[in-house]
Amino acid sequence: MADGDDKQPLVDPRSLAALQARFGPGLRWWALVTVMIGNMAAVMAATTINVAVPAISHVFRLGPQQAQWLATGFMAAMTMSMLATPWLLRRWGYRRSYIAMLVLLGAGGLAGGLSTSVEMLLAMRVVEGLAAGVLQTIPGVVIMRAFAPHEQGRAMGLFGFGTVLAPAIGPSVGGVLIEWFGWRAIFFFVLPFCVVAAELARRCLPHSAPGGEPIDRRAPPPDALSLALLSGTLGALLNGLVDLQGPRPWLGVATVALAVVLMALFVRRQRHVPAPLLPLGLFKHPVFSAAGVVAFVYGAGLFGSTYLLPVFMLVALGLAPSQVGAVLVPAGLALAVVIPLAGRLADRQPVYLAIAAGLGVMALSFVLMIGIGRGSAIGWIVGWAVLGRIGLGFVIPSLNLGAMRGLPPPQIPAGASTVNFLRQLGGAIGVNLVGIMLGWREQAYAALGPDGVLRAFHEVFVLMALLTLAAAIAAWRMRPAGDATAMDSS
Known part of the structure; x- marks a missing residue:
């Protein structure tokens, strides 16, 4: 003064x-x-x-x-x-x-x-x-x-x-x-x-x-036991998923089961600490709860398919690395162009429509990949890859907006961290899920040689399509409860 x-x-x-x-x-x-x-x-x-x-x-x-x-x-x-x-x-x-x-x-x-x-x-x-x-x-x-x-x-x-x-x-x-x-x-x-x-x-x-x-x-620090339980959950989960693909799958099953138990203890702990890492009260908001499901399933499909597509072209189609790079460049450019346009659209249209439509287009691109074989023209592969990235471009700017617009302003930081956490957790599971599924189906079709490898990849694309469609269905539950209010500038 x-x-x-x-x-x-x-x-x-x-x-x-x-x-x-x-x-x-x-x-x-x-x-x-x-x-x-x-x-x-x-x-x-x-x-x-x-x-x-x-x-x-x-x-x-x-x-x-x-x-x-x-x-x-x-x-x-x-x-x-x-x-x-x-x-x-x-x-x-x-x-x-x-x-x-x-x-x-x-x-x-x-x-x-x-x-x-x-x-x-x-x-x-x-x-x-x-x-x-x-x-x-x-x-x-x-x-x-x-x-x-x-x-x-x-x-x-x-x-x-x-x-x-x-x-x-x-x-x-x-x-x-x-x-x-x-x-x-x-x-x-x-x-x-x-x-x-x-x-x-x-x-x-x-x-x-x-x-x-x-x-x-004086803000209370994160609960030490919650941090320990979460660290143990993530370590056991990722280790277990790796072991499932190795020579000791029984160890992988046991480790994943341990991860599930630790996660249950972590969630239970969040109910009893003054400063929870994962505020369960966020999920009382129906829109945010639906967005959490979308983030998790979408993360699994996104990260899993990002790993799957280059491996599909290298292993199943026998393309050279330079050709794979040439296929992915137009898809990346399409994504970079679509995201700003989709962001502007999100200011004018309900975001849940953009998310559901984008996920639907992604699922369609996975289904169309089933028709790609060794004799397919490169142009078709480029086209379906670009189509998938166009769908992704509509999801990226809208998911966080749709999740957090219905939250009270003090809960926005926790909402942002939780949505990112769920998407990343889904991604970690999705990448390993693709690896497990691919290895299992390749073994099942080993007698068919290259045709069996191609069939195995096609079945994993079906899995990606189903995951993405499940996320699109969940996106329809993200209808806002009311009009958003202006946020204060900070």
Whole structure:
């Protein structure tokens, strides 16, 4: 408070009010660009490792299961940290939380690139995953709180454009970096993005917690037992799914059963702690509850099919890697073009219609893939791949919007983290489900040779179509209970 007329009250230059005075209405767009670049860094950390796995496996003499943990460890850590995001925002605010996670991601990348042992390398992948989970959750909170309802679809579409651009360019650039500088360059690749995003966050993100609320240093930390149960659940689940594909499937069944028990204990624990990692009260909102089902099933279909399509072209159709790349480029471009258009449409039409229609188109593309054989023209494969990505483009900007528009503003951070968690959990199961199903059907048709391999892939495409259709049916339950209200800017 000022003690005299000649003195002015001190104003924190990083407060929401000060930033709004400095940037004006454009603050929300600067905030969107900031979180988009940070998210691109997180996505590239997740995806570029795939092109380096053969080189890393050769250097450290890794078997297939050990090499798989380069991706699985990252995924498990990312899935778990998503649920801690609301607490981080309450405790540290937007600016400190985001910059801290960028520093953590960059440090993990730097140390990973300098690793001299496989243990250190895997540990740094876990560090990167912990940071990536938060970096991928905060943008949804920013969009829902900083943009009015009639702008949220457009903002989500622009953000989605950057999100799909990262996995499109990451592996390509990563391949060049490996060829020129070796596998370590893959880990250093994220550093420039982290530096740029951190500088933008320092300038454009407020100290405050969501909604312009003051930071609460006394916010109760996540329950330690809940964290332990969730870590055990994810570890057992991913380990068990890997074992199901190995020589000891009985061990996989037992480990997955352990994961189910741990998850049940985790959910029960959330009813009795003051600051639950997974607020079960969110599921009392019918729209959010339906969106959670959509996110889980859609995640399984999306991640499973993203793995399935390239393997189908390489193994069943016998295409060269360069041809596979040529097929996937038009699909990626179609997705990048459709997402901003679908985002604008989400501002004008009910989002549940866009989600259901997009999932229906994705399911159709999987069904059409059943007609592809070794003699099929490349153009048909490109066409069906593009069709699937067009459907995906309608889902991406609408799912988070549809899930969170019906929530009270204080529950939006928890809603964003929960939707991302469910989608990621579904994705982890979907990838392994595709691998298990494919191995099982290939064994069943082993006597048929190449025709049997093709039939096995076709049956897995049927599974993907059924999963996607199930998500489309659940999307019809996402009808909003009432009109959305404008969110406060933060």
